[in-house]
Amino acid sequence: MDVLDVARWQFGITTVYHFLMVPLTIGLSILVAGMQTAWVRTGNPRYLAMTKFWGKLMLVNFAMGVVTGIVQEFQFGMAWSAYSRFVGDVFGAPLAMEALVAFFVESTFLGLWIFGWDRLPKRVHLACAWAFSLATIASAYFILAANSWMQHPVGIEFVDGRPRLTSIWAVLTNNTVLAAFPHTVAGSFAVAGAFLVGIAAWHLWKKHRDSAEDDPDRRVWRASLKLGSWVGIVAFAGLAISGDLQGKLMFEQQPMKMAAAEALCHTEEPASFSVFAVGDVSRADCESVKSITVPALLSFLAKNDFSSEVKGVEDLVQEYRAKYGANYPDDPRLGELAGKPIDYVPALPVTYWGFRLMIGFGAISAGMAVLALWFTRKNRVPPGRWFPLFGILSIVTPFLGNSFGWIFTEMGRQPFVVVPNPTGVDGVWMYTAQAVSAGVSVGEMLTSLVALTLVYGVLAGVEVFLLRRYARAGIPGVLPSWNKPPEPAGADGKKPEDVLAFAY
Template sequence: MDVLELARWQFAITTVYHFFFVPITIGMSMLVAWFHTSWLRTRNPDDLRLAKFFGKLFTINFALGLVTGIVQEFQFGMNWSDYSRFVGDIFGAPLAFEALLAFFLESTFLGLWIFGWGRIPEKLHVMCIWLVHIGTVLSAYFILAANSFMQHPVGYRYNAETGRAEMTDFVAVLLNKVQLVTFPHVVTAAYMTGATFVMCVALYKMRKAHRNADSGGGELAADVPMWKRASRLGAIVTLVASLGVIVSGDFQGKIMTEVQPMKMAAAEALYHTSDSCAPFSVLTVADLGGANPKHVIEVPCLLSYLGTGDFNGRVEGITELEAQYQQEYANNPLTAASTYIPNIPMTYWNFRLMMGAGFFTMIVAAWVLWATRKNNVPMGTWVHPLLWITPIAIMLGSSFGWIFTEMGRQPWLVFGEMTTATGVSPSVSAASVWISMIVYTLLYGVLAVIEVKLFLDYIKKGPEPFEEPRQIGEDEKLEFAY
């Protein structure tokens, strides 16, 4: 493989791996803040125990996400220097806001929340975890603003003398129409992911506590109502967030059809323009390159509605768009490409896997609400594997969506302005990329083992017994509570 392929593989591996942690961090921070707030309002001991228990899991995930996220910006300068030079003036502002505002907000107030039990007033203490959550959301906003520029560049002018894109309107970059639909879609998906983890962990602990009750076990039997509340809250948030994902995804599809018609066409394997009533293919069979599709299952006119809001709307096809792009971009060194068609199987199937994982999680959440009604505790042997499969499914669903977003943009780094092939570092050798990719992959493998082991250990251990928070004296040492 040449440097371009290796650089793309390395960025794909590290970015997808990092994105495993992001939705969990955003979603769980909100639920931890919810439990802590509920404790402050009701003084229910269960809420305090849940806040601390899920706070530990959130902290573990936050730490791993922080470590893996640092590598992303490092790669911009190492493997994609020409790209960094081109978009540096644009990316500098949102990435600086993300680091100086959002990240410092997260890390500072997370530290205050962890160490602040009994040291700061309770209302200020609960505000700390809400500020952590706000920081995670702001971080997502600024990162997505930078990514949305790559999907639909706005608020800039191209300086031919320097070969750089120069920012002319920072507000336009922040309020990019792609950003305004992508951000709610990503955040609601993150809420769905975090809530799914809470739902499944709580249901697992509830089953274990109920089993102890049936066998005359110890004090865990008294925790069944606590875990039931947590699992049902997780299920409710999952379902409510899923509605947000669906609605925002519908808006996102219409914006995508407007600004990136090739991505929409690739997502549906639509090779020829449909002037009206374009069908949505649920299942398509084609050759390995994605050509010659045969729509096995399709819904008439649905694609036209998803793309335009009109069941008779016009949706452009891959073949016609390829001819248009060849005529429009082929004569510019920065935008010339052998083909402007993305990998059809990757875009088509990642789009469907993303939706499939989301709908599967919705079904499980609805089942949890039904199965835990009144005094019911689902104890079937088939439930246990479901509690493993569901969090993995929703986590992979988020990753499938991210892969679709980035693969569907190809061959562009910045749509209409710079192709991926022109952004790679000219002085980096294939050997150096191989070495760094192997090191990162092995390191990430070790971190994955650490993350899973810590998660399982703390889940198995469960929450600490309730203890009324007390004010810590000035002379007492400040110790890490976890």
């Protein structure tokens, strides 16, 4: 194992871990702002209870997301300094915008929302919730703009061996980010919806045994489950539509990733979509692979018709070698790879199965949302112990779908860290092997990898503990007076404050 391998493992572990928190924060912040809006407009205490409960879980997750996200940017200097020098003139702009949004707008309005419950007017406090939520989405947009530039470089010129930014507008309106952004947001809502369904299902099952039909708690959980289910269903529709657009862009911008997603070794016209493969998909000749396919579907996904040619891995390798070179530069900084042949084929088992697991877990999540609505129709709650287990599985599936989607996206572009734009400026690409920091030893990288993995493991335990604790506590955990009978009126005839009115 060399420095490059360890650095990739480190960035992969920390990125996937961090992205477990990001979609939940994005989706849940918008849903919590919507719950608070419903309460401000209707005065229904059910919506305040929902806002308080889900808002507390959102804050726990947000705090962990901030802690783990900071490490991401440090790694650009520690492990990937050569990459930072190459793309710094371009990459710095969207990252700076994200930092301004995240650390100024998000932090300011989130602080006002946390501490302003009994200090700000209702509508001002609600505006803080929406400002924080929208800033979270804007922060995600700038990060995706930076990542999309790595996938499809635009808005630059090539000067002295480095890309120089000529149009930040081109970077921010890159068609790659315009497709990736709605897909990411839809995935975030899928995660948040499943989170609501899972926890609400557990509480509904518990209340089914312990309380009456008209218990206010049951109304809160039923409303949460319905909201989460419908959000999950609509989110999956958004994922399908935006995913189709991304597939067509992938066909134009990164044809090797498209071929790798299908383990399409040989060019086909029309091309069939592989539903399931049996055999060793790691071989670029596919000699031992047998697939269950849908005829001509891949051609439709690539170019919106059923007759287009889709190039296979073997033909694309020849094109890449002719255009970008057959061997790595004879540069001592590349270590053992200097002058060696370039492998332009991504890890086919990862891309092939990652693509299918992404789609599969997304579909399972939407299916569970439909089943949750069906199981709880007409005020019903299944009495069996399988129902809370069903809720837990509902939470897990979209997290897995999002993770496999990002693994496919990032590993499918290898061996490039900056992918060449087929219609862009010549020379603007970078091999991953060239991006790693020089002068860093394997021991140093392994030390940081082990340390970060252990720290992230501890943080994962802390987050699961806190989320489980507050989730189990239910509404009384955030509204201590919830569900208690009001005290009698005083001697002056005035009624005491409502059990929920303490918030304002």
